[in-house]
Structures are given as structure tokens and as C-alpha cells.
Amino acid sequence: MAQTINTRVTRTDARRKVTGTATYAADVMPAGMLHGSLVCSAIAVGTVSSIDTSAAEAEPGVVAVYTHETLPDYKTVKGFYAGGPGSASFWPMEGTEIRYAGQPVAYVVAETAAAARRGADLVDVTYEEGESRIHMTPEDSFVVGAGEDSDGMVLTKGDIQAGLDAAAQSVDMTFTTPFQHHNPMEMFSATAEWRGDRLTVWMPSQSVRTLRAGIAGAYGLPETSVRVISPFVGGAFGSKAGITPYTMLTIAAAKGVGAPVRLIVTRPQMFTVATFRPESEQKFRLAADANGKLTAFEHIEIAQTSQFDNVVNPGTHYTRAMYACPNIHTEQRLSRSDTNTGGFMRAPNEMQTFWGLESAMDELAWKLQMDPVELRRVNDTKTHPTAEVPFSSRSLMESYDAVANGFGWADRGRDIGSMTDGDWLVGYGCATATYPTNILASNARVRMQATGGAYVELAAHDVGTGTYTIMAQIAAARLGLPVKAVDVVMGEADMPVAPISGGSTTAASAGSAVHDACVKIGQQVAARVSGMSDGPLSGIDASRITLDDGVLRGPEGQSQSLQEALSMLPEGEIEMIGEFRHPALTDELIAATFNGGYGTAGPVTPEFAMFAFGAEMAEVRIHKYTHEIRVPRLHGAFAAGTWLNRKTAHSQLMGGMVWGIGSALHEVTEVDQPRGRFLNANIAEYLVPVNADVREVRVQMLEERDDYVNPLGVKGIGELGIVGTAAAIGNAVYHATGQRLTSLPIRMSDLLRS
Amino acid sequence: MKNFAYSRPARLDDATDAARQENTQIIAGGTTMVDLMKIGVLAPDALVDISGLSALEGYEVGTNRMRFGALAKMSTVADDQAVIDGFPALSQSLWKAASPQLRHAATLGGNILQRTRCPYFRDTAYKQCNKRNPGSGCAALDGGVTNLHAIFGGSEACVAMYPGDLAQTLVAFDAEVTLEGPGGTRTIPFDRLHVLPAESPEIETVLEPGEIVTEIAMPVVPAMINSMYLKARDRESYAFASASAAVGVEMDGDTVRDVRIGLGGVASVPWRATAAEDSLKGGPLTEETAREAGRIAFKDAEPLEGSAYKIPLGADVVAGALLTVKSRMGDQ
Known part of the structure; x- marks a missing residue:
């Protein structure tokens, strides 16, 4: 049997996606379906005085116009940051109150979308x-x-002032990051159909179980009466995690009109009806002795939050894990303003904070006249600096050495502005990437047939990352089947519990449950065939039979293929539920996941700190006349335990790095302060990198073994690639120009202003 | 988008007749019109689709004159070898605009009439926009974000920027436009097509109701051969100019005989830097004179808080374009 893990496997759903036969949530059209449309607030704060719906109601095709006064049976849920499944604690259209621009104020149902x-x-x-x-x-x-x-x-460890006093060099810098929006290619949508007291909701989701639990709870229905279906997701990045008003409004509207209703949120509305990356300020004080050893490490993060939620995405918990230092102080702070509640956007704790940390480390290296890679090496640690437990594995410097070698780091000019090419100033920069290994409980059902096929079923999600493929690979590897013989179905709340597709957890946690189901299939089949009167495994102690690559093996070399063994059973097939329950998962955390919540353990457990690491290097060019900032080369090397699929993992890491180029140079949600609105709520003016901005992007995937994180040794990689990219680029801008730009994105206007 | 009447006349006089009606708009490639209708900025009662007037699709790159039918596609002209060889600035100002999909759909006539990208104009939730809603004020000037706004030609009523690229090349090379309307045909200099916002930013051109741009033409001059369009933008492609320059140079030995400089991304209307041109004529083209020309080009700029960067940027873009053209002449 061919190797199926740690190899390049093309997505099993690739053909369906490129030929348009993959059915996304908004492709579904239940019989008699009507179309919804949101009316969103033109002001940021205030009250609705009156709503005149007469013209809308007179419009041909319009079936109903709902306002806060007329929408029947509209239910809401508690917000995530208050412990609930909702994206925010404040729900529009419960009354006249307006708390952010673009908040829904009315809902129109009509016969056509137009x-x-x-x-x-x-x-x-x-x-x-x-x-x-x-x-x-x-x-x-x-x-x-x-x-x-x-x-x-x-958190305080040691004495920051003493560390500053003892230092040879120090930096005291403040970095900022702007509001950013996920802008997944697939629009937000919700389609709701009531049949009596039974409700079906189709929508792209990162957490179908959360959706079902929240909706069922809000309407007082048993979960068995609510179906939630999300077979494919066209990008989510954190924006499709919680229950938002557009979903609950659509469910209420469908009830009101007595017909299925589908709402597709417009691109400008997507900037206000769901979450975003809050703006932030990152204050760093770092100090080091003459050899570069850190003597003080202070990080204060101030992040924006709404007036009605505390969006705590604790980035300081991860910056303080990075480098050895005896004196550490970190603070996680919030500041309120009049927006919807922000949330998770790819590396929600890490992107902003590592832009600050890794820029400050670079500045410190220049002050010390030290190679910035060596500054990281001097401060590398095998022990978490504040939790004081060992890292389960940590390949930070292996990553730096690998990327430096391929990139040609040693060939860089040692002085600022020392590299040019024609009309271009050239600079090199580097930065650390990391992402915590989060752990969630998961189940999975696997059924194998003697005829040589297997089915995998779990309530996980393919948010565009290749989950269908890796789940098939995991089962195929253990069951000894070709990947294409494994049929994976996911994305329905009725399926076995799987965690939210967030925090880079699906491959590691849900994948481990699939693995466990396959192990159990081996044990069960072994028990059955060893008890039979004949056959190669007859009479062997079943507990000593192992399954690997589709072959059951006894302690003395006896063996039988799983498929053959299965054919000896009268059923001709076997089905097992796999479970992933990492020792760090408490009963409370397991219960939370099974109740539709987020029962995350890690990255720090009483035994280990679990993180994936990497290093990125960027070449930046700045044009003498146009002042355009371009990135002709971006290299990264990463170690994240076992690589399941070298092709989709490579794409994930590369995608993160490409997004990192955007976060460094392009992405910003502009703010109109006087009127409290996001200004560029469209993807013509909200710039993301186009192909021409993405030149050479190289990804090296290092081998690393970690037996603690989970049985497969897998760490999450969905968010790792974006962490540090902005700092690598900003540090290269500094190398080229001597300008230390502290606000993202870095634009030509910033070079000309400073 | 509200419902509207639609017609696609086969004859030009039928089109002008239809287009002169109240609240009627002309549509060709539709890349701006449909966009503005979808976002509610424009809500015409009727659209007159002139894409059936195939006589307006032709173009001719002659030895003395170039003429382009208003319905010639941006991509067709940008990719024409005679244009690439004979007038690189024209080709470049077309293919550096928009995206391939848009350039295949958009026409030259529509492109020169492209509306501003001012976010306050495009988002109808803002009550204040004198261009969209005359007399309502200007949100940009009332504490708004101004990094994309004009530093030339703005008024107290409007500082919206003209966003196009092609127009900078046309204005620099003395193009003319032919207009066909209910009152007959007239040909005017391109630099008289657009009007400054002044008190009435809702009026952007001298086009009369029913008038249709039918042709863009210009005399062939030696400076076309050594021309370029340099566009500075934060994103490498599919982005509007932060600053741009269309330049062309004709040298007589070491002396500048003719020079053309059009400025993009900085003004309310297509903008020609006449004083900067004059500073170079009759003298040498060196790093020093090119940089001086850039400074002169932006001497009278009136930046807002957010757009001040456009002055050093625009000056460097002008200098860079001039020096790049000069260095390529040396290579020939």
C-alpha cells in the first residue's frame, strides 16, 4: 500500500469545486423559497425614530417588510464573550437602539433577490x-x-525595572494594527426552512454544532428538531464561527412568511453584520545585555472592543512564551468604541502581537549590532518562560537555519541602505512565526466494508483547507485503503461531534478521532476473528493484535489483512466511533464541546507547552521614484509535528504568508471617524494582494516528532503562516531605508510622511 | 437597483434622441454605470445602450493623426502593436488601469468619463456629498479621510479626485474629442471636456443632454515615441493611482525640444503640468532638471491632511518618468 500520510495528495473534492458541482450552502433552494435582504443602519449611534415601509411593501414582488416592531418570534442568543454561541451580546432589531453603523434595522422578504x-x-x-x-x-x-x-x-515575573537597569541596550516602542475584515470569497448566507416545529438551516459555518445548539436553545426546541447543514465553506477565517443576527433574522423571517427564506449578505454589509479583527496597540519594552540575552520583556496589548462585549484575544499569552527572560511583565487591555463586536480573524491573538514583538526584536538586534537571527538563538528556550513547563517540541532555530540557508541570509548587506538594484532599494528582514497547538474533544464514525471501501463521518468542516482529503488519508493509512476508497462526509450537526474549525484544531483533534475509530476497528475485528475456530489469527490474544496499514498482526508474525478478516464476519462490515480525549481535556472542557461550545485545552498544560514554530524571511524592494514597496521573495520554514498532506499543508502555509503580505502592505479597513463608519467596505478599495504582488513564496516543511500533542503528532497549521510575515517585511523595509514604520499597513504614503 | 427602461439603438441619431430624455444615461461597456447603479449612486429611468453603434469601434494609428472610436475597447487599443510602438504612454495608461476583465469590457469613451472613487460619493449612507446630492456638503472636508483626494482643482464644495489613467495621456498630447448630440457635431480640445468642481461638482463635463462622445483623436508628434505612463500605487495591479505621470520627450541633441507631462491621481480633472513642461523646454534633461520639473509641477498643490504625501510622491513620479524615458532614448 502506498504511503498516505506525509505525502502530497490532491484534494478529493478538487474536481467538484472547479466544475461547480460542489454544493455550497447558498446553492440549496428549498421548494417555495423566498429571498431576504437586510436594511442596515446609516448612523453609528442613536435610535430609530420611525420606519416607513409603505414604499417597500408596494414594490412588486415584496412579500414582507419586517422591523423591530413587526418581526414575529425573533430569538437571540448570548454572545461568545459572555459565554454563549453568538458573535455579539447586543442584538439589533430587538428595539430601536442603534449601537454601530451598518447594524440591521429592517428585513425585506421578496419573491426574487432583486x-x-x-x-x-x-x-x-x-x-x-x-x-x-x-x-x-x-x-x-x-x-x-x-x-x-x-x-x-x-502577569509579572521577576522585576522589569531591574532588568532594564541591567541592560546594555533596550527598546521602548509602540506598534499599531488597523481594523481588518476577513472578506472570505464566499459571501455570508443563511437559508432557513420551517416544517412545523422542525427547522433546517443551510449556511456556511465553522461550527455546525454551535449553530444547532444555539438555535435550538433560542427556540426551546430539542436539538433533534434542528438540522444545520454546511457541506462546503468558501473561506471563513473566523468570520463564520458564531451565530450572527443575519442568521436569526432569517430564521424568524422564514417563520413569519411561512416559507423558506434565503439571505445572501452583500459585500458592504459583510463589513458590519459580523466580526472583524479589532484595531490594536502593541507596547513593547525589551532590554538585553551586551550578548543579547534578554533582561526585561514587557508587552502591553491594548485591543479595541465594542461597547457591549469584552473581546479578549490574549496575544500576550503567546508573546511571553517566545523567549527566555528572567523579568517579564505582560498586560492584556481593552478599549471601547462604537462598533459591532470584533472577534477572530486568522491568527487572532498572534498576527498583531508578533508584528509588534518581532519588529521590536529587530530594533533591539540593530541596537546591539547583532544578527537578528542570532538574537533569537541567544534567547531560544526549551522551557516556557512563564508557565515553566517544557515545550513538547520546539524547532524555532531549526526553522531559522533552514530558511536562512535557502534565502541567502548570510549574503545580506550589513548596513542600512547598503543593497540596491537599479532604481530599487533592497532590504532583508526576518521574523518568528508561531501558533499554539489547541486541543478539543472530538468523535468520528468510521465504517469499513469487506468490499474495500470506508466511510468517515463527523461534524467537522472543510473551510477550504482540504479537510475532506486529510480525513480520508488518516483513515486510509490505518485501514490500508487507497485514499479514494474512503468517502468522507462532514458539515452537519447531526454527525458525530467534532470541534469548531477554529484555532487550527481540526486536523489535530478531529483527525485524531478518525484515527482512533480506525484503531478501534482493528481491535474489534481482531477480537472477532481471534475468537473464530479457524483463520490465521484464530486463538491469539486479541489485545496483542495490532493494526497497521490495513494488516492485523499477531505477536508472532501471524497476519491477516483487515479486509480479509472483515469478510469472515457475517456483517461484512464494521463501524466504530472514535474518540479523541487528550489528557489535558477536563470533563468541563469535554462537556463544553459536546454542548456546542468551545472546550479548548492548551497550548499550556500541566506537563507541556505546545506550539508550532517557524521562521520567515522577506526581501523587500522600494522604488526610488514611485516609492512602491514590493516583496519579490518571501521564504518560510516551519515545523509543526507530522505533516498529514504535504500539498494542502504547503498551500495552507503559503496562503498564510500571502495574507501576511497583505497585512503588511495592503489591508486596512478605513474609518470615517466623524460619522463612525467603515469607509472602504468593498474589495475594490479594501486592498488584498493580487497575483502581481505575490512573487517567489517558498515554504520549507521540516520534520518534527511530537508524541504528546495527539496520537498522530499533528500540530495545527492553518494560521501559522501569517504570523510574523508583517514583521519580516517591516524589518526588511527598515534594512532598506532606515525607516522604522510602526503602523500597519506600511504604505508608500508612510515612507513619504516619516 | 430600481427598474429602468432599456434601449439599444442601431443608429447614432436614435441614440442621441433617446439619451436626451429626462434622467437617462448612456451605457457602453457598463463597467462604471452598472457599478454605480448597483450601489444606488445612479438611478436612471432609462439606459441607452450604444454598444450597437459598431461604427464607433474602429480606430486608426496614422502617420499624422491617431483617431480612436469611442467604443474601441481598452484592451484592444492597449494591445495594438502600432500603439505600443508609436505611443507607449497610451498603451501603458490603458493596460495599467483596472483588471483584464474590465479592460475587455470597458470602452475608451466610457473610460474618459469614469466617475470618481471618492468613498463618500460612492456610499449613499453619507448624507453629505455635493457631487451626488448637490448642496448637501462634503463629508471628506468635514473631518473625513482624505488620502485619496485631489490636491489640484478641488473646491470648498468638492475635493473628489478624477481616477482615470488614459485621460492623463490624452491631456498631455493635445487630444480632441468629438461629440455628437441633438444639436449636431462638435469637436473640442480634450482639456475642455472636464470641468472643475467649483460650486457645482455635480457637473463634471461639458456634455449636453443627449451628447455622446464618438471619437478621440490627436496629432502625431515626435514626443509620442519616447513616452511612458508611470503609475505609483500600493498594490502592483488593479489599484487606482496614488500618483501617476504620462510623459513624452522629444530631444534635439541635448536640448529638450518638446515635452509633455500629464498628472494622474492628484487632481479633480485630467491635469497637465504646463509650467513643469515649460521649465524643461530649451534646456537639458538631467536628474537635476527632471527633479526641478517635478517640484514645479506640484508647486501650487493644495493638499489636505491625508493627501500631503502626494506632493513628494507626485514630484518623484514626474522626475522618474522623465529620467526613465531619457535613459531609454540613450539605449536606442
């Missing part, structure tokens, strides 16, 4: 406008909880 949009344009809303402020004010920041609480929102 009529629904026309109807929405004709709804006339009058507001009483209040004062608003959309940018946070860092000087008014606060810590969630009080002081040195148990979640480590404030």
Missing part, C-alpha cells in the same frame, strides 16, 4: 443620531478582571 434588494432600498428609516467614536482611545484602556487574575491577563 425585488428584495429593491425593497430594502425603499425602506425609509428616520434616526435620532447620537455621538459616536469608532477608533478606540488607548488612554482609556482597562484590564478584564481585576489585577493579577488567574487567566493571566496581567
Whole structure:
């Protein structure tokens, strides 16, 4: 049998996707379906004085126009940051209150999508406008909880001042990051169909179990009465995780009109009806002795949050894990402004914080007149600096050495501005990438048939990353089948529990459950055939029979293929439920996942700290006349335990790095402060890299073994690639120009202003 | 988008007749019109689709004159070898605009009439926009984001920037446009097509109701051969100019005989840097004179807080374009 793990396997759904036969949630059209359209608030803060729906109702094709006064049986759920499944704690259309620009204020249902949009344009809303402020004010920041609480929102180890006093060099710098929006290619949508008290919801989701639990809870229905279906997802990046108003409004509207309703959220509305990456400020004080050994490490993160939720994405928990230092102080702070509640966007704790940390490390290296790679080496550690447990595996410097070698790091000019090519100034920069290995409980059902096929079923999600393929690979490897003989079905809440597709957990956690089901199939079949009167494994102690690559083996070399053994069973097939319950998962965490919540353990357990690591190097060019900043080369080397699929993993890492180019040079949600609105809510003006911006991107995948994280030795990689990229690029800009730009994105106007 | 009447006349006079009706818009490639209708900025009662007027698709690159039918596609002209060889700035200003899909659909006539990308114009949730809603004010000037706004030609009523690329080349090379309307045919200099916002930013051109751009033409001059369009932007492709320059140079030995400089990404209308041209004529083209020309080009700029970077950027782009053209002449 060919090797199926740690090899390049083309996505099993590739053909379906490129030929348009993969059915996404919004492709489904239940009989009699009507179309929804949102009317969103033109003001940021205030109240709705009146809504005139008469023109919209008179529009041909319009079936209903719902407002806060007329929408029947509209239910809401608790927000995520208050412990619920919702994306935010404040729910629009429960009353007249407006708390952020672009909040839904009315919902139009019509016979066609065009009529629904026309109807929405004709709804006339009058507001009483209040004062608003959309940018946070860092000087008014606060810590969630009080002081040195148990979640480590404030943490002090040693004495920062003593560390600063003892230092040969220090840096004291503040970095900022802007609001950013996920902009997945697939629009947000929800389609709801009621049949009596039974409800079906089709929508692209990163967590079908969360959706089902939340919706069922809100309507007081048993979970068995609610189906949630999300077979394919066209990109999510954190934006399709929680339950948002557009879903609950669509469910209520479908009930109101007595017909299925589908809503597709428009691109500009996608900037306001769901979450985003909050803007942030990253304050660093780093100090080192003459050899580069850190003597003080202080990081204070101030992140924007809404008026009604505390969006704590604790980036300081990960920066303080990076480098050895006796004196560490970190604070996780928030500052409120008038927006919807932000949330997770690819590397939600890490992108912003490592832009700051790795830029500050670079500045420190220049001050020390030290190779920035060597500064990382001097401060590398095998022990988590504050949790004081060993890393389960940590290949940071192996990553640096691998990437430096391929990139030609040693050939760089040693001085600022020392490299040119024609009209271009050239600079090199490097930065650390890391991502925590988060762990969630998962189940999976695997059924194998004697005829040589297998079915894998679990409520996991393929958010475009290749999950269908890796689940098939994991089963194929153990069961000894070709990948194409394994049929994987996912994306329905009724399937065996699998975690949210977030925090880079699916491959590691859900994959481990698939693996466990296959192990159990081996054990069960072994027990059955060893008890038979004849056959190669007859009479052998079943507990000593192992399954590997589709072959059952006894302790003395007896063997039988799994398929043959199965054919001896009268059923001709076997089905087992696999379970992944890492020792770090407490009963409480397991219960949370099974109840549709987020029962995450790690990355720090009482025994180990679990992280994936990598290093990135960028070549930046800045044009003498146009001042354009371009990235002709971006290299990364990463170690993340076992690689399941070298092709999709490579794509994941490369995709993260490409997004990193965007976060460094392009991406920003502009803010109109006087009127409290996001300004460039479309993908013509919200710039992301195009092909021409992405030149040579090289990904090296290093071998690493980690027996602690899970039985497969897999760490999550969905978010690893974006972490550090912006700093590598910013550090290269500094090398080229001597300009230390501290705000993302770095644009030509910033080079000309400073 | 509200419902609208649609007609596709086969004859030019039928088109002008239809287009003169109240609240009627002309559509050709539709890349701007459909976009603005979808976002509710324009809501015409009727569209007159002129894409059936095939006589307007032709173009001719002659030895004395170049003429382009208004319905010639951007991509067709950009890729024409005679244009690439004889007038590189024209080809470059076309293919550096938009995306391949848009260039295949968009026409030259429509492109020169492209509307501003000012976000306050394009988002109808903003009450203040004198261009969209005359007399309502200007959100950009009322504390808004101004990094994409004009530093030339703006007024207290409007600082929206003209976003196109082709127009900078046309204005620099003395193009003319032919307009066909209910009152007959007229040909005007290209630099008189667009009007400054002044008190009435809702009026962007001198086009009368029913008038259709039918042709863009220009005399062939030696400076076309040594020309280029240099466009500075944060993203390598599919982005509007932060600053751009269409330049062409004719040398007589070491002396500049003729020079053309059009500026993009900086003005309310297509902008020609006449004073900078004058500073170079009759003298040498060196790093020093090119940089001085860039400074002169932006001497009278009136930046807002967000757009001040366009002055050093624009000056460097002008200098860079001039010096790049000069160095390529040396290679020949």
C-alpha cells in the first residue's frame, strides 16, 4: 500500500469545486423559497425614530417588510464573550437602539433577490443620531478582571525595572494594527426552512454544532428538531464561527412568511453584520545585555472592543512564551468604541502581537549590532518562560537555519541602505512565526466494508483547507485503503461531534478521532476473528493484535489483512466511533464541546507547552521614484509535528504568508471617524494582494516528532503562516531605508510622511 | 437597483434622441454605470445602450493623426502593436488601469468619463456629498479621510479626485474629442471636456443632454515615441493611482525640444503640468532638471491632511518618468 500520510495528495473534492458541482450552502433552494435582504443602519449611534415601509411593501414582488416592531418570534442568543454561541451580546432589531453603523434595522422578504434588494432600498428609516467614536482611545484602556487574575491577563515575573537597569541596550516602542475584515470569497448566507416545529438551516459555518445548539436553545426546541447543514465553506477565517443576527433574522423571517427564506449578505454589509479583527496597540519594552540575552520583556496589548462585549484575544499569552527572560511583565487591555463586536480573524491573538514583538526584536538586534537571527538563538528556550513547563517540541532555530540557508541570509548587506538594484532599494528582514497547538474533544464514525471501501463521518468542516482529503488519508493509512476508497462526509450537526474549525484544531483533534475509530476497528475485528475456530489469527490474544496499514498482526508474525478478516464476519462490515480525549481535556472542557461550545485545552498544560514554530524571511524592494514597496521573495520554514498532506499543508502555509503580505502592505479597513463608519467596505478599495504582488513564496516543511500533542503528532497549521510575515517585511523595509514604520499597513504614503 | 427602461439603438441619431430624455444615461461597456447603479449612486429611468453603434469601434494609428472610436475597447487599443510602438504612454495608461476583465469590457469613451472613487460619493449612507446630492456638503472636508483626494482643482464644495489613467495621456498630447448630440457635431480640445468642481461638482463635463462622445483623436508628434505612463500605487495591479505621470520627450541633441507631462491621481480633472513642461523646454534633461520639473509641477498643490504625501510622491513620479524615458532614448 502506498504511503498516505506525509505525502502530497490532491484534494478529493478538487474536481467538484472547479466544475461547480460542489454544493455550497447558498446553492440549496428549498421548494417555495423566498429571498431576504437586510436594511442596515446609516448612523453609528442613536435610535430609530420611525420606519416607513409603505414604499417597500408596494414594490412588486415584496412579500414582507419586517422591523423591530413587526418581526414575529425573533430569538437571540448570548454572545461568545459572555459565554454563549453568538458573535455579539447586543442584538439589533430587538428595539430601536442603534449601537454601530451598518447594524440591521429592517428585513425585506421578496419573491426574487432583486425585488428584495429593491425593497430594502425603499425602506425609509428616520434616526435620532447620537455621538459616536469608532477608533478606540488607548488612554482609556482597562484590564478584564481585576489585577493579577488567574487567566493571566496581567502577569509579572521577576522585576522589569531591574532588568532594564541591567541592560546594555533596550527598546521602548509602540506598534499599531488597523481594523481588518476577513472578506472570505464566499459571501455570508443563511437559508432557513420551517416544517412545523422542525427547522433546517443551510449556511456556511465553522461550527455546525454551535449553530444547532444555539438555535435550538433560542427556540426551546430539542436539538433533534434542528438540522444545520454546511457541506462546503468558501473561506471563513473566523468570520463564520458564531451565530450572527443575519442568521436569526432569517430564521424568524422564514417563520413569519411561512416559507423558506434565503439571505445572501452583500459585500458592504459583510463589513458590519459580523466580526472583524479589532484595531490594536502593541507596547513593547525589551532590554538585553551586551550578548543579547534578554533582561526585561514587557508587552502591553491594548485591543479595541465594542461597547457591549469584552473581546479578549490574549496575544500576550503567546508573546511571553517566545523567549527566555528572567523579568517579564505582560498586560492584556481593552478599549471601547462604537462598533459591532470584533472577534477572530486568522491568527487572532498572534498576527498583531508578533508584528509588534518581532519588529521590536529587530530594533533591539540593530541596537546591539547583532544578527537578528542570532538574537533569537541567544534567547531560544526549551522551557516556557512563564508557565515553566517544557515545550513538547520546539524547532524555532531549526526553522531559522533552514530558511536562512535557502534565502541567502548570510549574503545580506550589513548596513542600512547598503543593497540596491537599479532604481530599487533592497532590504532583508526576518521574523518568528508561531501558533499554539489547541486541543478539543472530538468523535468520528468510521465504517469499513469487506468490499474495500470506508466511510468517515463527523461534524467537522472543510473551510477550504482540504479537510475532506486529510480525513480520508488518516483513515486510509490505518485501514490500508487507497485514499479514494474512503468517502468522507462532514458539515452537519447531526454527525458525530467534532470541534469548531477554529484555532487550527481540526486536523489535530478531529483527525485524531478518525484515527482512533480506525484503531478501534482493528481491535474489534481482531477480537472477532481471534475468537473464530479457524483463520490465521484464530486463538491469539486479541489485545496483542495490532493494526497497521490495513494488516492485523499477531505477536508472532501471524497476519491477516483487515479486509480479509472483515469478510469472515457475517456483517461484512464494521463501524466504530472514535474518540479523541487528550489528557489535558477536563470533563468541563469535554462537556463544553459536546454542548456546542468551545472546550479548548492548551497550548499550556500541566506537563507541556505546545506550539508550532517557524521562521520567515522577506526581501523587500522600494522604488526610488514611485516609492512602491514590493516583496519579490518571501521564504518560510516551519515545523509543526507530522505533516498529514504535504500539498494542502504547503498551500495552507503559503496562503498564510500571502495574507501576511497583505497585512503588511495592503489591508486596512478605513474609518470615517466623524460619522463612525467603515469607509472602504468593498474589495475594490479594501486592498488584498493580487497575483502581481505575490512573487517567489517558498515554504520549507521540516520534520518534527511530537508524541504528546495527539496520537498522530499533528500540530495545527492553518494560521501559522501569517504570523510574523508583517514583521519580516517591516524589518526588511527598515534594512532598506532606515525607516522604522510602526503602523500597519506600511504604505508608500508612510515612507513619504516619516 | 430600481427598474429602468432599456434601449439599444442601431443608429447614432436614435441614440442621441433617446439619451436626451429626462434622467437617462448612456451605457457602453457598463463597467462604471452598472457599478454605480448597483450601489444606488445612479438611478436612471432609462439606459441607452450604444454598444450597437459598431461604427464607433474602429480606430486608426496614422502617420499624422491617431483617431480612436469611442467604443474601441481598452484592451484592444492597449494591445495594438502600432500603439505600443508609436505611443507607449497610451498603451501603458490603458493596460495599467483596472483588471483584464474590465479592460475587455470597458470602452475608451466610457473610460474618459469614469466617475470618481471618492468613498463618500460612492456610499449613499453619507448624507453629505455635493457631487451626488448637490448642496448637501462634503463629508471628506468635514473631518473625513482624505488620502485619496485631489490636491489640484478641488473646491470648498468638492475635493473628489478624477481616477482615470488614459485621460492623463490624452491631456498631455493635445487630444480632441468629438461629440455628437441633438444639436449636431462638435469637436473640442480634450482639456475642455472636464470641468472643475467649483460650486457645482455635480457637473463634471461639458456634455449636453443627449451628447455622446464618438471619437478621440490627436496629432502625431515626435514626443509620442519616447513616452511612458508611470503609475505609483500600493498594490502592483488593479489599484487606482496614488500618483501617476504620462510623459513624452522629444530631444534635439541635448536640448529638450518638446515635452509633455500629464498628472494622474492628484487632481479633480485630467491635469497637465504646463509650467513643469515649460521649465524643461530649451534646456537639458538631467536628474537635476527632471527633479526641478517635478517640484514645479506640484508647486501650487493644495493638499489636505491625508493627501500631503502626494506632493513628494507626485514630484518623484514626474522626475522618474522623465529620467526613465531619457535613459531609454540613450539605449536606442
